[in-house]
Amino acid sequence: xxxxxxxxxxxxxxxxxxxxxxxxxxxxxxxxxxxxxxxxxxxxxxxxxxxxxxxxxxxxxxxxxxxxxxxxxxxxxxxxxxxxxxxxxxxxxxxxxxxxxxxxxxxxxxxxxxxxxxxxxxxxxxxxxxxxxxxxxxxxxxxxxxxxxxxxxxxxxxxxxxxxxxxxxxxxxxxxxxxxxxxxxxxxxxxxxxxxxxxxxxxxxxxxxxxxxxxxxxxxxxxxxxxxxxxxxxxxxxxxxxxxxxxxxxxxxxxxxxxxxxxxxxxxxxxxxxxxxxxxxxxxxxxxxxxxxxxxxxxxxxxxxxxxxxxxxxxxxxxxxxxxxxxxxxxxxxxxxxxxxxxxxxxxxxxxxxxxxxxxxxxxxxxxxxxxxxxxxxxxxxxxxxxxxxxxxxxxxxx
Numbered sequence: 001x002x003x004x005x006x007x008x009x010x011x012x013x014x015x016x017x018x019x020x021x022x023x024x025x026x027x028x029x030x031x032x033x034x035x036x037x038x039x040x041x042x043x044x045x046x047x048x049x050x051x052x053x054x055x056x057x058x059x060x061x062x063x064x065x066x067x068x069x070x071x072x073x074x075x076x077x078x079x080x081x082x083x084x085x086x087x088x089x090x091x092x093x094x095x096x097x098x099x100x101x102x103x104x105x106x107x108x109x110x111x112x113x114x115x116x117x118x119x120x121x122x123x124x125x126x127x128x129x130x131x132x133x134x135x136x137x138x139x140x141x142x143x144x145x146x147x148x149x150x151x152x153x154x155x156x157x158x159x160x161x162x163x164x165x166x167x168x169x170x171x172x173x174x175x176x177x178x179x180x181x182x183x184x185x186x187x188x189x190x191x192x193x194x195x196x197x198x199x200x201x202x203x204x205x206x207x208x209x210x211x212x213x214x215x216x217x218x219x220x221x222x223x224x225x226x227x228x229x230x231x232x233x234x235x236x237x238x239x240x241x242x243x244x245x246x247x248x249x250x251x252x253x254x255x256x257x258x259x260x261x262x263x264x265x266x267x268x269x270x271x272x273x274x275x276x277x278x279x280x281x282x283x284x285x286x287x288x289x290x291x292x293x294x295x296x297x298x299x300x301x302x303x304x305x306x307x308x309x310x311x312x313x314x315x316x317x318x319x320x321x322x323x324x325x326x327x328x329x330x331x332x333x334x335x336x337x338x339x340x341x342x343x344x345x346x347x348x349x350x351x352x353x354x355x356x357x358x359x360x361x362x363x364x365x366x367x368x369x370x371x372x373x374x375x376x377x378x379x380x381x382x383x384x385x386x387x388x389x390x391x392x393x394x395x396x397x398x399x
């Protein structure tokens with residue numbers, strides 16, 4: 001049985017066809033209406049007062065509880081104050097319950113019996129898709145940076161969602177995310193996750209990225225705003241035929257493969273850049289890489305540098321052809337493997353003169369022979385000035 005009793009107690013100001021002849025009917029109706037409006041105003045005022053008291057009560061209650069927990073002030077007085085406030089809360093509960101009971105018993109009227117369902121007419125027409133803006137690369141990059149700055153947190157929240165219903169609800173609450181910039185951000189995030197070897201998380205974000213790209217593609221096909229396609233896409237993907245689902249999954253797998261490939265490329269690029277930076281840091285004064293120069297040296301010179309034996313290096317250089325010795329040692333100086341020292345040059349010249357004297361004494365040369373030998377030595381010295389033998393210690397030799 002349907003209970004119609006609630007419709008019996010309805011207050012209507014002009015619910016009388018006939019009144020006493022001595023009573024002005026329009027005035028009676030106005031008085032009844034005014035009395036009802038005043039009663040409703042008093043009821044609303046009482047509600048507001050109770051609401052303010054409730055807010056004050058809650059603020060005081062929280063404050064006293066914090067003071068007690070922090071042990072600030074007189075604990076006995078605070079406990080008494082807390083008890084007093086709790087009693088006020090009970091009184092507020094009683095007053096609110098009484099008000100609710102009176103409202104239930106009050107007769108309905110034109111203001112409480114119903115509420116307007118709508119006050120305007122809205123035509124459910126999907127907005128057209130925005131025309132592609134003719135932006136330069138700089139402007140696009142600037143727009144992307146600003147979008148990420150404003151919406152990065154929301155994009156990550158969307159990327160972490162798992163259920164279609166949650167994604168649908170989230171995008172409907174944040175329609176500004178339904179755009180190309182969100183899809184681009186998710187692509188970049190997927191690449192970074194793959195580079196960090198977070199493969200499972202990358203696969204999940206890739207799924208959300210493909211959902212966004214499908215929404216954008218659907219909007220393009222229908223020539224409507226992408227924000228109008230959110231509900232359509234998620235309804236379609238949840239109730240799709242197996243062929244559509246297979247195509248969707250295939251697109252996700254292809255996207256993940258492209259992400260993995262791009263992540264490998266970026267890692268290789270980063271490694272190459274790091275190696276280049278390290279190479280630039282160790283580059284010698286002449287612009288050569290010491291590692292490359294060392295590898296190009298003959299084995300006997302490598303042994304000298306590995307043992308750090310200067311005397312062995314000088315002897316090895318002296319036994320090598322002039323052009324070859326100059327070539328290798330100049331590269332060593334330019335790469336920083338060898339730093340010429342002026343003191344070593346003087347020491348080397350003194351040792352050379354001493355060896356010449358010892359050789360002359362040992363062979364018992366006559367004065368004439370000595371003069372001839374000296375003359376020959378002078379000629380050799382002049383020739384050496386034109387093209388000196390590299391001793392491995394002088395900058396003049398390598399220039």
